[in-house]
Amino acid sequence: MLPQFFQNQKRKVNNMTLGLYPGCSLKGSSREYTESVLAVANACGIELTEIDDWNCCGATAAHNLNKELSLALPARILSLAEKQGMKEVLVPCAACYSRLTITNHELAVHPELNEKITKANGLDYRGSVEILNIIQMLDKYVTPNLEGRIVKPFEHKVACYYGCLLVRPHEILKFDREEDPQSMDELMMKAGATPIDWAFKTECCGAGLSVSRTSSVGRLSGEIMKDASDRGAEAVIVACPMCHSNLDMRREAINSYLGEKIDIPVLYATQVLGLALGIDRKTLGIQRHFVEVNIQM
Amino acid sequence: MSIDIPKMMDFLREKSLKEGKANPRAKHIIAFHKSFLDSIRLTGRLYEIGLLVDYKSRTFKVLQDMPLAPKMFVRGKLNIFPELIKGRAGVASIFSKSKKKSK
Numbered sequence: 279m280l281p282q283f284f285q286n287q288k289r290k291v292n293n294m295t296l297g298l299y300p301g302c303s304l305k306g307s308s309r310e311y312t313e314s315v316l317a318v319a320n321a322c323g324i325e326l327t328e329i330d331d332w333n334c335c336g337a338t339a340a341h342n343l344n345k346e347l348s349l350a351l352p353a354r355i356l357s358l359a360e361k362q363g364m365k366e367v368l369v370p371c372a373a374c375y376s377r378l379t380i381t382n383h384e385l386a387v388h389p390e391l392n393e394k395i396t397k398a399n400g401l402d403y404r405g406s407v408e409i410l411n412i413i414q415m416l417d418k419y420v421t422p423n424l425e426g427r428i429v430k431p432f433e434h435k436v437a438c439y440y441g442c443l444l445v446r447p448h449e450i451l452k453f454d455r456e457e458d459p460q461s462m463d464e465l466m467m468k469a470g471a472t473p474i475d476w477a478f479k480t481e482c483c484g485a486g487l488s489v490s491r492t493s494s495v496g497r498l499s500g501e502i503m504k505d506a507s508d509r510g511a512e513a514v515i516v517a518c519p520m521c522h523s524n525l526d527m528r529r530e531a532i533n534s535y536l537g538e539k540i541d542i543p544v545l546y547a548t549q550v551l552g553l554a555l556g557i558d559r560k561t562l563g564i565q566r567h568f569v570e571v572n573i574q575m
Numbered sequence: 576m577s578i579d580i581p582k583m584m585d586f587l588r589e590k591s592l593k594e595g596k597a598n599p600r601a602k603h604i605i606a607f608h609k610s611f612l613d614s615i616r617l618t619g620r621l622y623e624i625g626l627l628v629d630y631k632s633r634t635f636k637v638l639q640d641m642p643l644a645p646k647m648f649v650r651g652k653l654n655i656f657p658e659l660i661k662g663r664a665g666v667a668s669i670f671s672k673s674k675k676k677s678k
Contacts, residue, residue: 302621305620305654309652332620333615333619333662334615334621343588343592347612351666354662398672400665489640492639527643566650568646
């Protein structure tokens with residue numbers, strides 16, 4: 279008998295192709311995020327085509343140190359996607375999503391800036407690429423066809439953590455509410471989970487300070503985990519590799535700051551959805567986490 | 576008209592760095608950003624081991640996070656070799672042009 283995951287492969291519902299910008303973290307320290315994105319997409323008949331020869335978006339380092347660079351690096355990515363005929367590009371990393379969307383916006387509303395950035399670097403970008411974060415992609419192409427496909431509901435209390443970059447700035451992203459967003463909560467309900475009401479949905483985890491100021495990450499991420507724990511969450515759900523890394527890999531610094539041991543696991547939204555779809559834990563990369571995922575399905 | 580606070584913060588960070596007025600307490604954060612960008616300039620993508628070696632050489636924080644590396648490696652979270660993109664020359668050119676303009 280075929281495992282459940284492979285049985286699901288036969289029930290493709292969309293048969294469509296999307297561009298994919300994985301970004302650097304998803305190729306390294308957050309490999310399990312890629313694995314779960316691809317597994318869920320595959321199970322739902324969505325083909326993801328990676329942008330050929332993509333480069334790093336520059337992340338926090340570029341926009342902190344050099345504005346020109348922070349626009350030119352994402353502009354090269356957008357230009358490549360456009361040349362490769364991609365209309366929509368999925369960007370699962372919330373930080374990369376923020377940089378690409380902000381660049382798309384800046385180049386569209388400031389034609390002189392577009393001219394300056396693209397001409398100077400021999401790029402050509404007409405602004406035709408639409409960028410989707412992971413929740414938008416799932417909302418658009420997966421959840422409308424979920425009925426009857428949830429074979430193992432994730433029946434646990436979860437704290438949906440959006441972080442800083444998934445919903446801000448609203449003026450540009452135009453996605454969900456800046457305060458108390460709901461999109462991930464709704465997605466988790468569809469996967470069978472019970473999202474809790476909590477106060478740290480969009481507070482900062484310490485982001486790119488993981489190495490350069492680990493103590494700040496311990497404090498900021500510690501407050502997030504403490505609130506999730508106090509309100510009875512059994513798992514924290516994220517859609518950003520940086521948030522995951524800070525809440526999971528930096529758990530020692532978090533527990534040291536709090537002076538208590540919190541062992542609540544941190545899962546990507548795609549891992550939870552994948553589990554609910556019947557995909558096995560290994561395919562979703564759950565064994566790669568630092569904080570063991572002892573949740574029984 | 577609303578004030579774009581993050582944009583203003585980025586502007587002030589860039590300006591203070593150019594004028595040598597960055598807060599000395601931020602030196603490790605700036606060192607990390609510089610190491611991060613060096614990695615992209617050379618390979619086109621982030622090479623995490625290269626980033627950490629470069630960062631340690633800038634800050635002399637040699638022992639920091641040493642126990643973490645093998646744990647990341649066994650979880651498949653650390654690539655031994657960098658991913659080199661074909662368009663490295665184009666990326667390096669973006670760096671040199673943006674550097675010139677920001678002077």
